[in-house]
Amino acid sequence: MLFDQIRWEEKNLIAAAKRKQIDLIPIDARKVHIDVTSGKDRKKFGDIVLQRCISYFRGLHLTAALESMDIPVVNSYAVTAVCGNKLLTTLALVEADVPTPKTILAFTPETVLEALEELKYKAVLKPVTGSWGRLIVPLRDKEIAQAILEDREFMHPLYQVYYVQEIVKRPPRDIRATVIGDEVVAAIYRISTTGELITNIARGGRAEACKVTKELEEISLKAAEAVGGGVLGVDLMESPKGLVVHEVNHTIEFFGTVTTTHVDIPGLILEYCLKQAKK
Amino acid sequence: MKVSCPECAAEFEVPDDVVVGEILSCPDCGLDVEVSEISCGKVVLKSAEVEGEDWGE
Numbered sequence: 001m002l003f004d005q006i007r008w009e010e011k012n013l014i015a016a017a018k019r020k021q022i023d024l025i026p027i028d029a030r031k032v033h034i035d036v037t038s039g040k041d042r043k044k045f046g047d048i049v050l051q052r053c054i055s056y057f058r059g060l061h062l063t064a065a066l067e068s069m070d071i072p073v074v075n076s077y078a079v080t081a082v083c084g085n086k087l088l089t090t091l092a093l094v095e096a097d098v099p100t101p102k103t104i105l106a107f108t109p110e111t112v113l114e115a116l117e118e119l120k121y122k123a124v125l126k127p128v129t130g131s132w133g134r135l136i137v138p139l140r141d142k143e144i145a146q147a148i149l150e151d152r153e154f155m156h157p158l159y160q161v162y163y164v165q166e167i168v169k170r171p172p173r174d175i176r177a178t179v180i181g182d183e184v185v186a187a188i189y190r191i192s193t194t195g196e197l198i199t200n201i202a203r204g205g206r207a208e209a210c211k212v213t214k215e216l217e218e219i220s221l222k223a224a225e226a227v228g229g230g231v232l233g234v235d236l237m238e239s240p241k242g243l244v245v246h247e248v249n250h251t252i253e254f255f256g257t258v259t260t261t262h263v264d265i266p267g268l269i270l271e272y273c274l275k276q277a278k279k
Numbered sequence: 280m281k282v283s284c285p286e287c288a289a290e291f292e293v294p295d296d297v298v299v300g301e302i303l304s305c306p307d308c309g310l311d312v313e314v315s316e317i318s319c320g321k322v323v324l325k326s327a328e329v330e331g332e333d334w335g336e
Contacts, residue, residue, distance in 0.1 A: 005313070005328070006300035014298060028300055056333040131335015202335075233336065249336045 001050045002062060004029045008255045009266070010052055016266035022274065029053050034065050042069040048277035049073045050269070052251060056084050056129060059251060074273050075230035075250045082227045083250035086128045086163050089227060096226035098219060099244045101237070102166040109149035112162045116145055122167045124197065125152075127159055131249075133198035135159070138167060165246070167197075168239045174199050175210055175236040175243070177220035178257055178265060180272050181229070184217045186263040188256055207256035219243050231269050282322050286310040293322055302327050 001024055003010050010026070017024035025046060034041045049066055051073050053059030063077045075083070082088045093100040104115040116123055116139055124138045125148065139145040152159045173191040177184050187210040190199040199205040210216075220234040223245045233249035254265040280293050282303075289307035293314070297303075301314045303324070316323035 003300055005302060006298055007302075011296075011298065011301065015296070026298065026300065054334050055331055056335065058333075129333060131333075134332070134335070251336050253336045 001026050001052055002029050002032075002059070003027070003052045003054075004058060005054045007054070007253065009253055012258070012266040013050070013052070013269065016264065016270055020267060020270060022270055024050075024270070029055075029058055029062055032062070034062075034069075036065050036068060039069045042071060045069075045071050047072075048273050050273050051075065051080070054251070056080075056131070056251075060084060072276055072279075074269075074276060075232070076228060079228035079230050079232075080250050083232070083248050084129055086126055086247065087161070089248055090163075092226045093223060093245055093248075096222060098223045098226050099239075099242065101168050101239075101244055101246055104164045106162040106164065107160060108162075109146070109153065112149055112164060113142065113145060115162075115164045116142070119164065119166050121145075123164050124167055126163045126165060128161050128163050129158060131200075132202045133200045136197065138197060139164075168237045168244060168246075170237045170239055172199075173208075173238075174246075175216065175238070176257065177210075177212070177216060177234040177236065178252060178254060178263075179220055179224040179232045179234055180265075180268050181231075181275070182221065184212050184220045185265065185268055186257050186261040187212050187216060187220075188260050190256065201256035202253065205256075207260040209260050215243060219245060223248055231272060280320065280322055282324055284308060284310060285312060285324055285326065297322060 051059050051063050060080050063073045066073050067077050082092050090103050106112045106115050121140050126136045173189045177187040189208045189210045190205040192199045193204050223234045224232045227248045233252035235247040236243045236245050258265050281290050283290050284305040287308040291306050299314050303312050311327040312324040313327040315325045
């Protein structure tokens with residue numbers, strides 16, 4: 001297991017491995033160096049790697065290097081690249097006919113303002129990479145939008161890839177469905193404690209158990225398959241027209257889900273890895 | 280096991296199942312510290328990394 005910080009999740013993966021007598025070796029990604037031209041470092045990494053880096057770019061590049069040495073990684077580089085980029089995720093969901101909120105891509109403040117007119121200023125601006133609701137901001141009028149966009153123009157060029165999404169009319173909560181392989185193993189509601197858009201548990205959202213209905217199961221599995229499958233957290237909203245998927249996460253945090261549903265997600269992840277290693 | 284906060288020197292208990300890479304918070308000053316080494320029953324701490332722009336799930 002590659003990590004760069006031991007969160008509740010990694011600690012419970014280590015405990016589950018002990019329980020199941022699985023030989024899990026935690027490796028700190030910050031202490032790793034790999035010769036990517038010779039393959040001589042292959043033996044350092046065992047039969048399969050569970051990628052748990054909290055840093056997206058660290059995990060992405062490390063996964064690419066490991067796969068180049070034919071080491072299977074959960075999740076794969078392809079899945080990580082798609083899930084780590086909101087635009088690529090949206091494109092994959094649209095391609096697979098998974099319902100997703102209307103989304104507009106633009107590259108200048110002027111064209112973002114045009115997009116906002118089209119969305120009648122019921123829109124949210126999201127960075128294409130980033131997590132935990134960081135830098136996600138509703139743009140409800142032109143003045144605020146102009147101020148935010150002016151700021152973004154001084155930031156890293158990645159923040160000038162403008163991903164503008166309609167605000168979906170929904171209860172003050174969303175749904176996190178945990179998919180492992182071809183099964184939805186648990187789902188929770190993530191409830192905003194501030195009445196704002198952000199529901200992430202890492203940002204103070206509250207978790208409640210959510211029944212895995214047929215509709216939720218079907219759409220979650222379809223979304224997971226659309227991005228390439230693996231161990232995934234599918235985020236959905238309850239729109240007036242039914243469930244819509246707005247995000248699929250590839251290095252899932254599961255504290256909220258486990259403490260709410262009591263499903264042994266760390267154990268299920270490890271069993272999935274063992275199955276993949278035997279393939 | 281007891282450790283000493285590198286910021287304020289307060290002594291606090293760490294859990295028995297503590298592992299390298301785990302983040303602990305000093306109960307006195309609130310500093311987040313990372314377990315960098317455990318050897319011979321001794322836990323070595325360092326300041327935790329600051330949240331990066333690409334951190335998350």
